[in-house]
Amino acid sequence: MAVTDPLQIIAGGLATVSTSQLMQYLDDYIKREDVELLVVGEPKQTNGQPSENLQRVSQFVENWKNKHPEIPVVYYDERFTSVLAHQAMIQGGLRRKARQDKALVDEISATIILQSYLESIRK
Numbered sequence: 001m002a003v004t005d006p007l008q009i010i011a012g013g014l015a016t017v018s019t020s021q022l023m024q025y026l027d028d029y030i031k032r033e034d035v036e037l038l039v040v041g042e043p044k045q046t047n048g049q050p051s052e053n054l055q056r057v058s059q060f061v062e063n064w065k066n067k068h069p070e071i072p073v074v075y076y077d078e079r080f081t082s083v084l085a086h087q088a089m090i091q092g093g094l095r096r097k098a099r100q101d102k103a104l105v106d107e108i109s110a111t112i113i114l115q116s117y118l119e120s121i122r123k
Helices: 019-032 054-067 081-091 102-122
Strands: 002-004 011-013 038-042 073-077
Touching (some): 011 102, 019 054, 038 102, 054 073, 073 102
16 A cells, blocks of 8 residues: 655555455554545556456456445556566665565555545646
8 A cells, every 4th residue: 555645746555464454454544644636556467457466456446435425436557567667676775685575565566546546646
């Protein structure tokens, strides 16, 4: 997961949360912080077609909309974010062992998705 600053300039990593705990984590988070929008990675294949993970993501989004209709959801293409996350880790000098940490890769990927979304709405 990633969040942005109040001016929506830069994204930063927040946490990695298991799927089974995600809704509860977000419920708790929105009680403490102002959240105006949820950006969700849209899983696609390299050819642009939906991946098989889209059904699970869509189910989460539907549950979110039913529970929190006041906070809209936007899908954003997540293709290649894991590759970009690994490249960022290499450029940042992280050792191979650290680069194998899936939670860290996921958090960096979420940050890339959110930052890309922020840049797209500025254009």
